[in-house]
Amino acid sequence: MSLKPLNLIDAHFQNSNLFCHLPIFDAIYYDGHPEGKIQRYKAIREDQECTLLALTIIRKEEDILWEAAEDLLVRSVQEAAARVQGVFTFDLLTFDVHHETGNFNYGELGTLILNHSLKTKPGEQRLIKYSSAYGLLQKLVVEPWGKITFKTSVEVFKDKPAFLYTLINRLFKLVELARSPLIILLNDVSSNPVYNSDNKDQQRFLSKVIAEKRESSIEFLPEVYIQDKDGVRELMSGSIVR
Numbered sequence: 001m002s003l004k005p006l007n008l009i010d011a012h013f014q015n016s017n018l019f020c021h022l023p024i025f026d027a028i029y030y031d032g033h034p035e036g037k038i039q040r041y042k043a044i045r046e047d048q049e050c051t052l053l054a055l056t057i058i059r060k061e062e063d064i065l066w067e068a069a070e071d072l073l074v075r076s077v078q079e080a081a082a083r084v085q086g087v088f089t090f091d092l093l094t095f096d097v098h099h100e101t102g103n104f105n106y107g108e109l110g111t112l113i114l115n116h117s118l119k120t121k122p123g124e125q126r127l128i129k130y131s132s133a134y135g136l137l138q139k140l141v142v143e144p145w146g147k148i149t150f151k152t153s154v155e156v157f158k159d160k161p162a163f164l165y166t167l168i169n170r171l172f173k174l175v176e177l178a179r180s181p182l183i184i185l186l187n188d189v190s191s192n193p194v195y196n197s198d199n200k201d202q203q204r205f206l207s208k209v210i211a212e213k214r215e216s217s218i219e220f221l222p223e224v225y226i227q228d229k230d231g232v233r234e235l236m237s238g239s240i241v242r
Contacts, residue, residue, distance in 0.1 A: 005029045006136070008041075011127035016134050018054060018094035018187055021232040021241055022225065028052075030093065030125075030136055034174050037155040039093065043183065052183040053171045056094065057157040059190040066154050066189075069097040072106045073133070077150045079110025084117040084146035089138045091151045096132035097189055104131060113137060113148070154189065161194050162201040165209045168224060168235075172213060181220040185227070193228035210235050 008028040013019060019028070027044040034040050034053075041052040058066050077090055090113065109130040116126045120139040128135045159166065164186075171184045188194050196202060213222060214236060224235040232241035 006125040006127060008127055011129070013093070013127060013134060016094050017096050017132060018056070018185070021227055022183070022185065030091070033151065037153055038171065038174065039153060048181060050181045050183055051175055052185065053174060054185040054187060055167060055171060056154045056187040056189060057167070057194065058097070058154055058188070059192060059194060060156055060158045062190050062192070063156045065097055066156070069095060069100060070152055072100070072104050073152070074150065076106040076109035076113065077148050079107060080113035080117065081146050081148040083114050084148065086117065086143050086146060087140040088117060088148045089140065089151065090148050091136045092153045093134040093136060094132070094153065098191070099132060109133065157194055161196055161199055162205060164194050164202055165205040168206070168209050179219070182222040184222060184224045186225065188226065188228035190228065193230050195226050195228060206235065
């Protein structure tokens with residue numbers, strides 16, 4: 001029997017560093033990874049269902065920071081996997097890599113995952129929050145032994161900043177035939193953000209992509225957010241969110 005998907009609003013996911021600057025939703029449901037590190041969500045806003053695609057990136061020059069954070073998270077999952085019973089998936093939804101180096105305790109997160117696993121039925125999802133880490137634990141089947149498949153959520157951006165537009169294009173291509181409103185979120189956790197309003201080539205390429213998508217929109221105008229340490233901006237309207 002399939003269980004009802006977890007409404008992440010009930011678990012306060014709207015307060016995470018990934019979603020806290022987006023519009024307020026009535027419901028958010030995680031829908032997996034359609035490609036690589038891209039996350040897909042179904043969101044409900046004013047009784048209208050939306051498709052939301054989110055991609056978190058970090059500059060290649062800073063990937064050592066993410067590797068260190070990922071190592072802590074992997075150790076947490078390994079700690080839990082050694083003690084759980086059953087086959088699970090654990091999808092990392094978001095993690096603030098800049099504020100965890102001195103405070104993060106992988107053993108505590110491992111214990112939290114273990115405790116939740118004991119209460120989780122096959123097919124059931126649970127949102128686990130530890131500090132800034134939000135992850136979705138799902139039990140697949142009951143077994144006398146334990147296994148957790150861990151999926152991370154940060155992509156290393158290896159291109160020149162001028163080619164930031166290629167990520168926007170990638171996200172749009174995943175939903176070319178979608179009939180519901182579309183929200184795209186590019187979440188940059190780099191200390192030196194990729195988005196740069198003074199980079200003329202970057203801004204020209206982005207403007208071209210946005211103009212094309214605006215003209216090709218039939219029913220609903222998409223929303224395209226880029227957020228980083230310098231702020232949040234919505235490209236379709238040109239508005240500054242913060």
